[in-house]
Amino acid sequence: MNKVLIIGIVASGKTTLAQHLSLSTGIPWFELDSIVHHQIESIRIKRTADEQAEVISHIDRQGAWIMEGTDRASYQFLYDMADIIIFLDPLLWKRKLRIFTRYLKQKLGIEPCHYKPDLKMLRLMYQWTRDFEQNRPAFEYKLRSYGLKVIRLTDNRPSRSDKLLRRP
Structure with missing residues (x-):
């Protein structure tokens, strides 16, 4: 497997796994x-x-890749391009805790970010989480169409993830 799409909502562990x-x-x-x-x-x-x-097509022409992010309409074609789709789906309480922990780390300068870590962004992250949960049935339906390409993980522990790319 040389083209891996890691998908999940805010604070699901996408970047860590990638x-x-x-x-x-x-x-x-x-x-x-x-x-x-x-x-x-x-x-x-x-x-x-x-x-x-x-930009994505340019990256794809270079060969193997791992891409990670949330589910956006603008890059739906990645689902077809990927050899494997990893859906990170930790429990809701864990994601909510991670959002708040991340916010604190960013405010303290412990964790870098590409945006302004303010209360508005914190509220948006919780809103995106609520929106995802409300729209989960449609997302789950879409994933089913990719069959065996999809792997669902409820955590992103390295011991499990190393085995992912060795699938037959």
């Missing part, structure tokens, strides 16, 4: 949020859907 898999396999990792929101000096600019597709 970093680990990238280090253990040598496959380059790309954060989809950085593709959507391009950083130019101190300004973040949102790319159009066509610009995002162009």
Whole structure:
């Protein structure tokens, strides 16, 4: 498996898993949020859907990749491109706790981020979590169409994730 899409909602462990898999396999990792929101000096600019597709297509032409992010309409084609789709789905209480812990770490300067860690962003993360849970049936339905390509994990422990890319 050389094209891996890691998908999940805020604070599900996508970045942690992607970093680990990238280090253990040598496959380059790309954060989809950085593709959507391009950083130019101190300004973040949102790319159009066509610009995002162009960047992703360029990465795809280079070979193997690991991409991680939330489920966005602008890059639905990644589900078809991926050899394997990992859906990170930890328990809701765990994600809510991670959101708050992340917020505190960012406010204290312990954890870097690409956005302003303020109360507005904290509220948005909880709102995105609520929205995901309300729309979960549609997301689950979409995942079913990808059959055996989909692996659901309720945690992102490295001991489990190393085995993922060794599937027959």
